Amino acid sequence: MADDKRDITKWASKDGQFRRQASSFRDQIQVGGKFPPEEGRYMLYVSLACPWAHRTLIVRKLKGLERFIDVAIVHPYMGNLGWSFCPPVRDSEGGYPKTEGEVGEPDGFPDVTGDPLYGAKFLRELYFKVDPDYSGRFTVPTLWDKKTQTIVNNESSEIIRFFNTEFNSLLEDKYAKVDLYPESGRAEIDDQTKWVYDTVNNGVYKTGFATTQEAYESNIYPLFESLDRLEKMLGDGRQYIANTDELSEADIRFDPVYVQHFKTNLGTIRHDYPNLNRWLKNLYWNFDAFKSTTNFDHIKASPAIAAQQYTKSHSQINPTRITPAGPKPDIEPL
Numbered sequence: 001m002a003d004d005k006r007d008i009t010k011w012a013s014k015d016g017q018f019r020r021q022a023s024s025f026r027d028q029i030q031v032g033g034k035f036p037p038e039e040g041r042y043m044l045y046v047s048l049a050c051p052w053a054h055r056t057l058i059v060r061k062l063k064g065l066e067r068f069i070d071v072a073i074v075h076p077y078m079g080n081l082g083w084s085f086c087p088p089v090r091d092s093e094g095g096y097p098k099t100e101g102e103v104g105e106p107d108g109f110p111d112v113t114g115d116p117l118y119g120a121k122f123l124r125e126l127y128f129k130v131d132p133d134y135s136g137r138f139t140v141p142t143l144w145d146k147k148t149q150t151i152v153n154n155e156s157s158e159i160i161r162f163f164n165t166e167f168n169s170l171l172e173d174k175y176a177k178v179d180l181y182p183e184s185g186r187a188e189i190d191d192q193t194k195w196v197y198d199t200v201n202n203g204v205y206k207t208g209f210a211t212t213q214e215a216y217e218s219n220i221y222p223l224f225e226s227l228d229r230l231e232k233m234l235g236d237g238r239q240y241i242a243n244t245d246e247l248s249e250a251d252i253r254f255d256p257v258y259v260q261h262f263k264t265n266l267g268t269i270r271h272d273y274p275n276l277n278r279w280l281k282n283l284y285w286n287f288d289a290f291k292s293t294t295n296f297d298h299i300k301a302s303p304a305i306a307a308q309q310y311t312k313s314h315s316q317i318n319p320t321r322i323t324p325a326g327p328k329p330d331i332e333p334l
C-alpha cells in the first residue's frame with residue numbers, strides 16, 4: 001500500500017489545507033432492502049476516541065438498538081497500519097516505529113474488545129476482505145453485516161439516519177418514538193448541519209491538520225465564529241441546538257478534546273462559552289446514552305500516542321506523546 005495513504009501530512013494539499021476523503025461504503029440498513037433490520041446481524045466497529053464513531057454509539061443507545069448492533073472497539077493507539085485491535089509494537093525507545101509494523105499482544109487497555117468476528121489484527125483487514133483492491137481510508141465507524149460478510153456503510157452521518165428509522169417496527173414503543181430527525185426540526189437541522197459540519201465538526205480537523213500558518217488561521221477563526229454563533233443561539237434559553245422539543249441529531253456532536261492537540265485555543269467551552277457548556281453538561285449528565293459511551297481514557301490516549309507514519313502530523317504535533325492531564329474534571333458537574 002502506498003505510503004501516502006497513511007501519511008496525514010500528505011492529505012494536506014500544497015496550500016496546507018486538510019481535505020477529508022469521501023466515505024466509500026454507502027449502503028443502508030433498510031426495511032425490505034438488501035440489509036434489513038435483523039436481530040444480531042450487524043457489528044459496529046468503532047474507536048472510542050473518534051467523535052464520528054461516538055455519535056453512532058450515542059444513537060445506538062438512544063434508540064435501544066443493542067440487540068441488533070453489536071460493537072467492537074479498536075485499541076486507541078493508532079499504529080502505522082491504521083486502527084488495530086492490539087497496540088502497535090513499540091521500538092527500542094518505547095515509541096511506535098515508522099516502518100511497516102506489527103501489532104503486539106493485548107495490553108489490557110480497558111474496553112478494547114479485539115475483533116470478535118474474525119480475530120483480525122487491523123481494521124484494514126476487514127476492508128480488504130470486502131475489496132482486495134480497496135484504496136480508500138480505513139475509518140471508524142465501520143458498520144459490518146455478519147450475514148453477507150461485508151461493509152454496509154462507513155459514513156456516520158448516514159448511519160445515524162437509518163438507525164433513527166429503520167428498526168422502529170421492531171422496537172419497544174419508548175425507543176420507536178425517539179425521533180432524532182423530526183419533520184418539524186428538519187429545516188433547522190439541515191441548515192445547521194452544513195455550517196456546523198464545515199466549521200466545527202470538521203473544522204477542528206482542518207485546523208489541527210493544517211500544515212501552514214495560513215491554512216491554520218483560515219480555519220481557526222471560522223471555527224470560533226461558529227462557536228460564538230452557537231453560543232448566541234443557546235442564549236435564548238433553548239435546551240437543544242435546533243430548538244426542537246426533544247433531543248435531535250443536531251445535538252449529537254460531542255467532541256470535547258481539541259484545545260491542546262489541535263491548537264483550537266482561542267477559548268475553551270468551559271471558560272468562555274457558558275451556554276454551550278450548559279448544553280454539553282445537560283447532555284452528559286442527563287442522558288445515559290452520552291455519558292455511558294464517552295470514554296476519556298481512549299479519547300485522550302489516542303491523539304497523544306498516535307504513532308508515526310499514519311499520523312506523522314500527530315507525532316509532529318506531540319512528539320513526546322505525553323497525554324495531557326487536564327482538564328479536570330472531564331466534564332464539570334451540573
Ligand SMILES: N[C@@H](CCC(=O)N[C@@H](CS)C(=O)NCC(=O)O)C(=O)O
Pocket residue numbers: 023049050051052053082137138139140141154155156157310
Ligand atoms: N466521514 C467519516 C469520517 C470518519 C473518520 O474520519 N474517522 C477517523 C477517526 S476520528 C478515522 O478512522 N481515521 C482513520 C484514517 O483516516 O486512516 C464519518 O463521519 O464516518
